[in-house]
Amino acid sequence: xxxxxxxxxxxxxxxxxxxxxxxxxxxxxxxxxxxxxxxxxxxxxxxxxxxxxxxxxxxxxxxxxxxxxxxxxxxxxxxxxxxxxxxxxxxxxxxxxxxxxxxxxxxxxxxxxxxxxxxxxxxxxxxxxxxxxxxxxxxxxxxxxxxxxxxxxxxxxxxxxxxxxxxxxxxxxxxxxxxxxxxxxxxxxxxxxxxxxxxxxxxxxxxxxxxxxxxxxxxxxxxxxxxxxxxxxxxxxxxxxxxxxxxxxxxxxxxxxxxxxxxxxxxxxxxxxxxxxxxxxxxxxxxxxxxxxxxxxxxxxxxxxxxxxxxxxxxxxxxxxxxxxxxxxxxxxxxxxxxxxxxxxxxxxxxxxxxxxxxxxxxxxxxxxxxxxxxxxxxxxxxxxxxxxxxxxxxxxxxxxxxxx
Amino acid sequence: xxxxxxxxxxxxxxxxxxxxxxxxxxxxxxxxxxxxxxxxxxxxxxxxxxxxxxxxxxxxxxxxxxxxxxxxxxxxxxxxxxxxxxxxxxxxxxxxxxxxxxxxxxxxxxxxxxxxxxxxxxxxxxxxxxxxxxxxxxxxxxxxxxxxxxxxxxxxxxxxxxxxxxxxxxxxxxxxxxxxxxxxxxxxxxxxxxxxxxxxxxxxxxxxxxxxxxxxxxxxxxxxxxxxxxxxxxxxxxxxxxxxxxxxxxxxxxxxxxxxxxxxxxxxxxxxxxxxxxxxxxxxxxxxxxxxxxx
Numbered sequence: 001x002x003x004x005x006x007x008x009x010x011x012x013x014x015x016x017x018x019x020x021x022x023x024x025x026x027x028x029x030x031x032x033x034x035x036x037x038x039x040x041x042x043x044x045x046x047x048x049x050x051x052x053x054x055x056x057x058x059x060x061x062x063x064x065x066x067x068x069x070x071x072x073x074x075x076x077x078x079x080x081x082x083x084x085x086x087x088x089x090x091x092x093x094x095x096x097x098x099x100x101x102x103x104x105x106x107x108x109x110x111x112x113x114x115x116x117x118x119x120x121x122x123x124x125x126x127x128x129x130x131x132x133x134x135x136x137x138x139x140x141x142x143x144x145x146x147x148x149x150x151x152x153x154x155x156x157x158x159x160x161x162x163x164x165x166x167x168x169x170x171x172x173x174x175x176x177x178x179x180x181x182x183x184x185x186x187x188x189x190x191x192x193x194x195x196x197x198x199x200x201x202x203x204x205x206x207x208x209x210x211x212x213x214x215x216x217x218x219x220x221x222x223x224x225x226x227x228x229x230x231x232x233x234x235x236x237x238x239x240x241x242x243x244x245x246x247x248x249x250x251x252x253x254x255x256x257x258x259x260x261x262x263x264x265x266x267x268x269x270x271x272x273x274x275x276x277x278x279x280x281x282x283x284x285x286x287x288x289x290x291x292x293x294x295x296x297x298x299x300x301x302x303x304x305x306x307x308x309x310x311x312x313x314x315x316x317x318x319x320x321x322x323x324x325x326x327x328x329x330x331x332x333x334x335x336x337x338x339x340x341x342x343x344x345x346x347x348x349x350x351x352x353x354x355x356x357x358x359x360x361x362x363x364x365x366x367x368x369x370x371x372x373x374x375x376x377x378x379x380x381x382x383x384x385x386x387x388x389x390x391x392x393x394x395x396x397x398x399x400x401x402x403x404x405x
Numbered sequence: 406x407x408x409x410x411x412x413x414x415x416x417x418x419x420x421x422x423x424x425x426x427x428x429x430x431x432x433x434x435x436x437x438x439x440x441x442x443x444x445x446x447x448x449x450x451x452x453x454x455x456x457x458x459x460x461x462x463x464x465x466x467x468x469x470x471x472x473x474x475x476x477x478x479x480x481x482x483x484x485x486x487x488x489x490x491x492x493x494x495x496x497x498x499x500x501x502x503x504x505x506x507x508x509x510x511x512x513x514x515x516x517x518x519x520x521x522x523x524x525x526x527x528x529x530x531x532x533x534x535x536x537x538x539x540x541x542x543x544x545x546x547x548x549x550x551x552x553x554x555x556x557x558x559x560x561x562x563x564x565x566x567x568x569x570x571x572x573x574x575x576x577x578x579x580x581x582x583x584x585x586x587x588x589x590x591x592x593x594x595x596x597x598x599x600x601x602x603x604x605x606x607x608x609x610x611x612x613x614x615x616x617x618x619x620x621x622x623x624x625x626x627x628x629x630x631x632x633x634x635x636x637x638x639x640x641x642x643x644x645x646x647x648x649x650x651x652x653x654x655x656x657x658x659x660x661x662x663x664x665x666x667x668x669x670x671x672x673x674x675x676x677x678x679x680x681x682x683x684x685x686x687x688x689x690x691x692x693x694x695x696x697x698x699x700x
Contacts, residue, residue: 059626061525191673220673223630225621228419229666235545236412249624252527256622261415262539262546279526283622 045084048345050335051108052089053119054328058096059248060121062279063324067119067143069317070325074332077312082336085345090114094125101125102132109136115345116141118331121324123147123194127154134158137347139354141335143327148197151374151404157351161374162331164296165404166194166245167201169272172379172399173243173294174202177270178209183240185211186267188230190250191218198245198272201405206243214239224250227257235263242267247274252283259287268292273393276384278322281391288384288391296375297323297365298382298393309364321364330363334370376403411543416666417659418542422551424658425558426620429613430631431638432565432650433606439645440582441599443493444505449632450512450519451482451607455614456623457523459530463618466531471615478611486607490600512628520625532619550619557616561609562651569647578602582645634661637676641683643690652691 052071054064071089080087090112094101101122108114109132117133117140120126126145133140134156142150142161146169151161177185187202189195195218203213215237217230224230234242242263246254251274258264264287273295276288299310299320309329313321321329337360338353339345359369368377379402382393434448455478462474489511496504531537532550539546569575580588581598589595621627634657642653660679665672683691 059525059624061520061625065525217669217672222626223673223676225627225630226419226423226661229416229662229664229672230669232413232416232545232666233669249527249622249626252529252622252624256529260539260546260548283527283529285529285531 048085049088049114051114051117052091056093066322066324067328070328074329083340098125098128102128105129139350141331143331163327166197170198170201171205174205178211184214186214186234186239186242187216189245190221192221243270245272251280255284256287292383300395305362306364371403414543415545416663420659420662422554424655428654431635433609435639435650437606446508447512449628450515451610452614453628455611456618459615459618460528463530468533471533478615482608482611483604486604490603527624529622530618643693646692649692
């Protein structure tokens with residue numbers, strides 16, 4: 001029987017329901033996959049169970065793949081052993097945000113029986129689990145999430161980081177541009193925690209060095225396909241250069257549109273390194289050539305460890321490594337170093353050992369050390385160059401050693 | 406005044422380009438929903454399918470590849486819409502939310518299949534030869550491809566308007582929007598009309614995906630972002646109205662472009678602010694059917 005007229009849908013109501021369903025669909029389920037690396041029953045020392053928490057679904061999946069590769073490469077190079085322990089990796093899907101990431105980590109803590117946790121791309125997820133890992137006394141080595149508070153205001157003796165902080169990279173670029181005297185700079189970033197940290201960190205360092213900010217725009221995060229309106233703002237501001245922080249799909253759209261709308265020829269573009277890192281660079285193509293960015297890694301860093309790392313990574317995965325792979329590789333490295341020093345597998349013993357590590361001298365990114373449980377490291381100025389059809393982030397110079405500001 | 410106009414000409418033009426794309430995308434959604442009560446949440450996934458087809462065929466950046474992508478996308482859209490029509494048929498007597506959930510499920514499956522087939526990296530597509538550069542508009546550079554989008558969008562709008570307003574097929578569609586039961590009583594098989602309308606509506610979505618690929622690229626998640634924009638256009642324009650979809654799309658295009666350029670401080674809210682405003686003033690959308698208001 002056809003529906004009577006009065007049962008026909010009411011427009012706003014049903015559309016709201018549709019949008020709600022759409023929003024819900026974004027929250028996929030986390031899964032707890034298991035994967036054994038290394039031999040069971042190795043000779044002596046027993047096993048250490050490490051939870052590797054990386055995005056296996058959603059927009060951050062490419063980062064998760066790189067992190068998994070970095071982690072596996074280190075284990076393969078060391079026969080799956082850290083110190084005397086055989087490593088058993090339990091992989092869990094972080095998903096896109098805390099709604100999937102926090103429960104995944106909770107399950108690792110309660111059912112996974114892990115001795116340490118490694119990974120986490122999303123800062124909100126990292127902040128969301130700080131309390132739980134502290135309560136469980138399980139060390140967490142964050143291999144990407146860059147929010148400042150993770151190792152500052154919201155810090156915990158059990159939460160460590162092998163990646164970067166948002167403001168650390170931005171401040172290095174701010175100092176550099178002020179020194180260079182590029183003139184007034186227009187600042188742009190997506191309107192969410194990381195973007196705001198980058199903008200604040202950049203402006204503070206840039207103005208402290210004597211630079212002037214011509215203006216700034218925070219663009220709606222994840223809802224901006226078209227940067228033209230904001231680019232018009234940058235052009236009208238009288239700026240002589242533009243500094244931005246974008247990653248993933250937004251980085252591709254931004255860099256391409258920056259060239260399409262003719263800004264590339266008039267206003268030099270600077271950014272945090274994620275603007276041109278990994279898979280996005282190939283999608284940006286020629287539009288990215290000449291863009292200068294600051295980051296704590298580039299495949300082109302000239303040191304022995306990096307050469308060996310890049311070569312081994314290419315051989316294993318037929319791709320150039322990214323900063324995300326290095327961060328996971330280094331997380332494995334420092335965890336192994338700590339386990340060599342540690343008296344047992346308790347969280348207290350491992351974190352005490354992490355505290356006493358000193359300089360990590362064999363990292364692809366160059367020597368670095370923990371300062372306040374987060375890396376104090378060299379930040380590099382990189383420029384995108386076209387080397388016979390392959391786009392690379394060539395190192396222009398290093399911008400000195402920076403701690404978390 | 407001319408100074409202001411010159412300064413914002415690029416934003417205004419860009420608003421038309423975005424609006425053109427949104428119209429091609431939203432008109433199918435609007436008519437299908439207005440006519441058949443099928444809220445097709447897979448519309449965004451069809452759009453993304455078109456974008457990925459563009460990646461496959463436009464790889465060389467040739468006109469041949471571009472036209473092939475458009476043709477294949479149109480065919481895929483037509484078939485997908487027809488299949489979707491068949492799948493929603495058993496649910497035709499059930500509440501509309503059941504159908505919406507079915508299409509939502511399909512959209513998730515399509516998105517996942519695309520992510521398996523093409524990976525999760527962001528892919529980009531070059532415009533066809535001759536449309537790659539920029540031209541100077543009031544002293545500012547503007548990409549040629551987007552100018553073409555405006556032309557194509559307005560042409561398609563004209564075609565759709567002519568078909569719906571001036572042909573007997575269009576009369577049938579309009580009659581179905583107005584009173585489906587009466588059309589059925591006249592001896593016309595509703596299912597066939599639904600099959601055709603869903604097929605053509607979905608075809609417009611995949612074609613819009615190909616057209617948009619050189620601008621927005623192809624990446625996981627684009628389907629949801631685009632679907633929300635299309636839903637906003639449909640709400641603002643009113644159900645089942647070609648004119649509504651056109652005005653709604655052009656309005657949202659300007660809001661997203663000129664609006665954001667003029668008041669960047671409220672860029673995050675301006676889209677849904679406009680939506681809320683329209684709903685307060687005209688709860689059925691700008692061109693929504695009066696009859697529904699009393700329904």
